[in-house]
Amino acid sequence: MSVGRTLATARRVLRQLGHDRRTVALLLFVPLFLLTLLHYVFESDPRLFDRVGASLLGIFPLITMFLTTSIATLRERTTGTLERLMAMPLGKGDLIFGYALAFGAFAVLQAGLATAVGVWLLDLDLAGSPWLLLFMALLTALLGIALGLFVSAFAASEFQAVQFMPALIVPQILVCGLFAPRDTMQPALEYASNVLPMSYSVNAMTGVLNGTGIPDHFLRDVAVVVGMALGFLALAAVTLRRRTP
Amino acid sequence: MNDTSRPAVLARRLEVVRGGAPVLKELEFSVPRGTVTGLLGPSGCGKTTLMRAVVGAQARVTGRLDVLGEPAGSAALRHRLGYLTQAPSVYLDLTATQNLDYWAAVLGVGRADRSEHVRSVLADVDLTEHAGALAGRLSSGQRARVSLAVALLGAPELLVLDEPTVGLDPVLRRSLWDLFHRLAAERGATLLISSHVMDEADRCDRLMLMREGRVLAEGTPEELRARTGTDSVEHAFLHLVEADRKARTP
Numbered sequence: 001m002s003v004g005r006t007l008a009t010a011r012r013v014l015r016q017l018g019h020d021r022r023t024v025a026l027l028l029f030v031p032l033f034l035l036t037l038l039h040y041v042f043e044s045d046p047r048l049f050d051r052v053g054a055s056l057l058g059i060f061p062l063i064t065m066f067l068t069t070s071i072a073t074l075r076e077r078t079t080g081t082l083e084r085l086m087a088m089p090l091g092k093g094d095l096i097f098g099y100a101l102a103f104g105a106f107a108v109l110q111a112g113l114a115t116a117v118g119v120w121l122l123d124l125d126l127a128g129s130p131w132l133l134l135f136m137a138l139l140t141a142l143l144g145i146a147l148g149l150f151v152s153a154f155a156a157s158e159f160q161a162v163q164f165m166p167a168l169i170v171p172q173i174l175v176c177g178l179f180a181p182r183d184t185m186q187p188a189l190e191y192a193s194n195v196l197p198m199s200y201s202v203n204a205m206t207g208v209l210n211g212t213g214i215p216d217h218f219l220r221d222v223a224v225v226v227g228m229a230l231g232f233l234a235l236a237a238v239t240l241r242r243r244t245p
Numbered sequence: 246m247n248d249t250s251r252p253a254v255l256a257r258r259l260e261v262v263r264g265g266a267p268v269l270k271e272l273e274f275s276v277p278r279g280t281v282t283g284l285l286g287p288s289g290c291g292k293t294t295l296m297r298a299v300v301g302a303q304a305r306v307t308g309r310l311d312v313l314g315e316p317a318g319s320a321a322l323r324h325r326l327g328y329l330t331q332a333p334s335v336y337l338d339l340t341a342t343q344n345l346d347y348w349a350a351v352l353g354v355g356r357a358d359r360s361e362h363v364r365s366v367l368a369d370v371d372l373t374e375h376a377g378a379l380a381g382r383l384s385s386g387q388r389a390r391v392s393l394a395v396a397l398l399g400a401p402e403l404l405v406l407d408e409p410t411v412g413l414d415p416v417l418r419r420s421l422w423d424l425f426h427r428l429a430a431e432r433g434a435t436l437l438i439s440s441h442v443m444d445e446a447d448r449c450d451r452l453m454l455m456r457e458g459r460v461l462a463e464g465t466p467e468e469l470r471a472r473t474g475t476d477s478v479e480h481a482f483l484h485l486v487e488a489d490r491k492a493r494t495p
Contacts, residue, residue, distance in 0.1 A: 004350065004353075005350065005351055005353075008347060008350035008351065009347075009351075011347075012336070012339070012343070012347040015339055015343055015347075016336055016338045016339055019338045019339065019379060020338055079332070079334060079337075080330045080332050080333075080334035081334045081335065081336060083297075083302050083330060083334065084328060084330055084334045084348075084395070085351065086302065087300045087301060087302055087323060087326065087328045088323050088348070088351050088352060089320070089323040089324050089351065089352065089353060090351045241304070242301060242302065242318065243301065243302060243303060243304040243306075243318065244302065244303075244304055245263055245264070245303075245304045245305065
């Protein structure tokens with residue numbers, strides 16, 4: 001691993017995004033639009049907006065970062081730039097962490113904007129600190145980046161890559177406790193949700209919503225999400241091959 | 246390491262299997278240092294696979310393949326090779342300069358020297374005017390030259406160029422061949438250049454003629470013409486194919 005090459009990769013990815021203003025605008029403003037929409041959908045039940053909205057502040061960046069990273073790295077594979085990089089003195093970790101850093105920086109912007117709009121403009125009523133909520137949203141985005149980098153290895157085309165979103169992310173949204181408390185689900189699903197990282201992210205965000213100070217299990221939740229994210233980043237690095245058939 | 250008497254590339258009983266079928270069959274050849282060696286043969290004969298094996302990108306390579314005195318694919322070689330893939334491998338959503346700046350950073354060119362180095366490489370491929378244009382907006386020939394410029398970065402000892410002159414106009418083709426010879430003469434670089442166009446053969450110091458995963462012959466263009474009693478490399482190639490078929494059918 002080389003710090004210089006990791007940073008150069010991150011800068012390159014951000015420069016690519018910089019030439020694609022429309023993607024940047026969509027990444028930043030679509031979450032705001034959806035959050036606003038949700039605010040009016042739950043107009044007669046603000047408490048429900050608080051509950052769903054707080055969790056969505058983490059889920060949005062996860063979905064968008066998952067899609068962008070998996071397509072970006074897939075393009076790297078299909079255009080031959082990856083083969084060229086792998087013939088050069090670039091470490092696999094340099095590439096993976098370069099991507100994580102670039103999209104992570106972008107996620108800071110995205111989650112920051114969405115959290116600010118949610119709390120100040122849409123009256124998202126938090127008992128705890130918005131900073132803790134933002135912190136958890138960022139970790140969740142990092143998880144999305146890591147998952148995106150990992151699954152792009154299993155997609156041969158953009159069509160396949162996009163389908164991994166409903167296949168891997170939507171089930172987690174369904175069982176993470178957002179739709180029904182996890183302990184009221186069919187026990188098999190409850191067990192499944194125990195090993196899925198999004199459950200921990202939503203648990204932490206709901207904790208920030210409901211209580212002041214650091215919520216119960218917050219550190220455990222942070223550790224699980226960070227651990228899973230790092231684990232998938234490491235797996236993503238393993239899927240990179242210098243030699244291909 | 247810089248033993249110039251040893252060949253830049255040496256293959257003994259080199260084989261590559263792809264999708265269960267052998268693509269390269271018991272290849273034996275060497276590429277002398279400081280030469281411009283042309284790898285000629287029809288499309289699908291294994292040129293690209295051979296080049297990928299040399300740069301260490303090809304899986305399932307058996308036999309011996311030494312590059313600059315090290316086994317192909319060694320980590321130490323990654324600083325010493327320049328590789329041009331057949332399809333232009335550059336980032337379409339970056340400008341020519343931004344592309345080269347990134348690739349130079351990957352090769353470890355220091356920040357202070359990078360912009361000067363990038364400028365000189367862009368001048369080599371005659372793209373100075375388009376330095377600030379997005380690679381995706383360039384014509385296919387210009388984009389191919391951005392990709393070629395990447396292979397020139399970092400003063401590599403061995404350049405492996407997969408069809409670098411395809412689709413370029415004759416004037417530009419000649420200036421690139423001049424550049425290739427200049428790199429060999431002035432810097433002592435070795436160039437392995439593939440082409441499926443036989444009329445580029447006479448621009449090479451040495452040739453390897455390939456067909457169906459085998460090397461039919463290697464030598465200078467004059468040697469190949471003399472050996473086959475023909476007046477062009479194209480005729481020499483046809484002659485060799487015919488002789489090979491006779492030799493293999495009892």
